[in-house]
Amino acid sequence: MxxxxxxxxxxxxxxxxxxxxxxxxxxxxxxxxxxxxxxxxxxxxxxxxxxxSETDLPTLIGRIVGVGLSLLGVVFFVIIVYAGISWIMAMGKEEKINQAKEMIIGAILGLIVVLAAYAITHLVGGIFTSPK
Structure with a gap:
């Protein structure tokens, strides 16, 4: 304890x-x-x-979404670090090791989803903000 x-x-x-x-x-x-x-x-x-304002609405929305996704990425990274520390501190207890593994896998999947969402947002934002 x-x-x-x-x-x-x-x-x-x-x-x-x-x-x-x-x-x-x-x-x-x-x-x-x-x-x-x-x-x-x-x-x-x-x-x-x-x-x-010199920025149009799609650019502003893209920036807001980018900041939100960046914050989510940081949260998932902190979860990975916390799970790694808890894995190290498990001291051989299988239940805690499995819980830490599940946290790491979930956080990595979350990071993949955030990166995919950021890529999609960047692609769609580039289409809407490109000069016509």
Missing amino acids: FITKYNKIIFFSLIFVLSFLIVAQAGLALDPRTMDGLNTTAQGGFGEDITK
């Missing part, structure tokens, strides 16, 4: 610490033109039409 509770604490602490590395990368995606946000806001307030 103590070993599994201790391992869970270590596992989730590691995930928590590593999540900061992912969040730190978001700052690198900042467009350099938005660094002077006050000027952009002032120009928008003085007559520029800021309600128009």
